[in-house]
Amino acid sequence: MTSLNGYGSSSSTVLSQTNGVNGHTKSPLRTKILLLGMRRAGKTSIYEYVFNDLPAKQTFYLETTTRVTKHHYDTVIPLEIWDCPGTTTLETLETPLTQFSTLIFVIDIQDLYQQPISRLVDFVISAYQDNPNMNLEVFVHKADALSEEYKIENFRHIQQRVSEELLDISEEYEQIPINFHLTSIYDHSAHEAFSRVLHKLIDSLPFLEDMLNVFCSNSQSSKAFLFDTKSRLYVATDASPVDPPTHSLCNNYLQMLNSFGPLYKSVSASPLRQRTISPPELTPTSSGVTSPTTPHSVPTSASETPRVPSSSLQHTSPSSSSQQGPSTPLSPTQSTPSVSSPISSSSASSTTPRRKSKISFYPCASTSLSPSASGAGTTLTYHLINPKLALLALLPTSVYESRRGLVEYNVVFFREGVQEICEVEDEIRKGGGG
Numbered sequence: 005m006t007s008l009n010g011y012g013s014s015s016s017t018v019l020s021q022t023n024g025v026n027g028h029t030k031s032p033l034r035t036k037i038l039l040l041g042m043r044r045a046g047k048t049s050i051y052e053y054v055f056n057d058l059p060a061k062q063t064f065y066l067e068t069t070t071r072v073t074k075h076h077y078d079t080v081i082p083l084e085i086w087d088c089p090g091t092t093t094l095e096t097l098e099t100p101l102t103q104f105s106t107l108i109f110v111i112d113i114q115d116l117y118q119q120p121i122s123r124l125v126d127f128v129i130s131a132y133q134d135n136p137n138m139n140l141e142v143f144v145h146k147a148d149a150l151s152e153e154y155k156i157e158n159f160r161h162i163q164q165r166v167s168e169e170l171l172d173i174s175e176e177y178e179q180i181p182i183n184f185h186l187t188s189i190y191d192h193s194a195h196e197a198f199s200r201v202l203h204k205l206i207d208s209l210p211f212l213e214d215m216l217n218v219f220c221s222n223s224q225s226s227k228a229f230l231f232d233t234k235s236r237l238y239v240a241t242d243a244s245p246v247d248p249p250t251h252s253l254c255n256n257y258l259q260m261l262n263s264f265g266p267l268y269k270s271v272s273a274s275p276l277r278q279r280t281i282s283p284p285e286l287t288p289t290s291s292g293v294t295s296p297t298t299p300h301s302v303p304t305s306a307s308e309t310p311r312v313p314s315s316s317l318q319h320t321s322p323s324s325s326s327q328q329g330p331s332t333p334l335s336p337t338q339s340t341p342s343v344s345s346p347i348s349s350s351s352a353s354s355t356t357p358r359r360k361s362k363i364s365f366y367p368c369a370s371t372s373l374s375p376s377a378s379g380a381g382t383t384l385t386y387h388l389i390n391p392k393l394a395l396l397a398l399l400p401t402s403v404y405e406s407r408r409g410l411v412e413y414n415v416v417f418f419r420e421g422v423q424e425i426c427e428v429e430d431e432i433r434k435g436g437g438g
């Protein structure tokens with residue numbers, strides 16, 4: 005696995021920390037994001053839709069924001085998102101821009117642009133002077149409200165106007181890097197844009213991406229995303245380009261699993277299992293449609309592949325010399341007689357030597373996207389990685405059906421790596437490292 009040496013030491017991210025009430029409990033260092041824009045631009049809608057899964061149509065009933073609202077959200081990194089009233093200016097913000105890692109300015113694509121663009125330019129110049137490392141993002145929002153042609157035209161027009169206004173003030177300002185995103189809460193563009201914003205804030209991103217690349221090449225996966233399960237933002241993906249239909253497909257599948265998860269919670273499950281299980285256990289039926297199964301269902305015939313019980317993965321104490329099993333992920337083309345069938349919980353535990361004793365439950369699911377008798381289609385797989393993150397990957401159905409054990413085996417390594425990164429991230433944020 006990639007070395008974590010030096011990780012966290014070169015952070016350009018601005019962090020804030022507040023001590024607990026009694027001064028003993030340290031809350032984690034939070035990365036602050038400033039959400040700005042004119043009245044009714046859609047700031048609160050974006051926040052509620054992305055982070056609280058508020059249905060797009062219900063944003064119609066949101067009340068006007070009258071004072072700065074600070075929202076905490078914990079994913080790979082802990083975030084603090086400041087939703088500001090539409091009237092907020094540099095003078096009324098009352099907090100220096102140096103406190104923030106990212107500024108997101110929301111512009112309604114249908115709005116008269118003069119006022120929002122002047123406000124944006126004020127913030128951009130001030131951010132550039134006070135905090136040149138700040139990420140400057142513009143969401144040209146409500147893209148759904150215009151036809152394809154007008155949408156692109158207006159999007160370009162806004163970018164051009166911002167650049168001209170900056171140039172009018174000084175040639176130096178024209179070079180300020182600003183990222184523009186076309187967004188809407190009526191498709192997955194808001195999720196995609198916010199994911200891209202998040203990537204710039206995660207110091208461990210290169211490590212996560214490396215692990216996804218290794219997973220893809222060893223499992224013959226054409227695309228893999230590491231999603232934050234609740235917000236459905238992808239915190240990392242492999243090196244292949246993200247195409248919006250694939251992203252939407254994964255996003256919809258995750259949403260479906262999230263909404264069905266609570267229905268399948270077992271009353272008899274142990275408290276530990278209840279805490280970590282969220283989505284249902286699903287396996288593809290012969291028709292290619294997913295259906296729930298019991299977590300530890302036993303195959304009824306030799307030809308039926310059992311569900312891989314990574315769910316009962318047990319992390320064992322470190323460095324026992326008696327531990328068995330290969331120490332690196334494997335590619336489906338490698339000859340691996342010891343893992344050619346799906347690995348059992350006991351063999352999974354023997355491949356996880358680094359962690360302290362800890363039992364967790366990791367549901368997985370899959371669905372066949374284009375069922376075909378010859379197994380030539382694609383399968384979308386889901387594996388919970390930790391209580392907050394899930395791996396979604398596209399695999400050739402033939403690989404998934406014939407080498408499922410090997411895929412699961414690689415997931416175990418991927419999970420180990422991600423959990424280790426998250427632990428390091430936690431330690432740094434809580435003041436134990438960096």
Ligand SMILES: Nc1nc2c(ncn2[C@@H]2O[C@H](COP(=O)(O)OP(=O)(O)OP(=O)(O)O)[C@@H](O)[C@H]2O)c(=O)[nH]1
Binds near residue numbers: 061089091
């Ligand atoms: N068509 C469309 N409407 C949207 C979209 N996002 C938000 N809206 C609507 O825009 C209106 C204003 O949204 P808010 O989220 O309250 O806007 P705000 O920027 O927080 O407004 P203030 O609190 O006044 O600053 C609501 O009626 C939303 O339903 C979108 O992507 N497309």
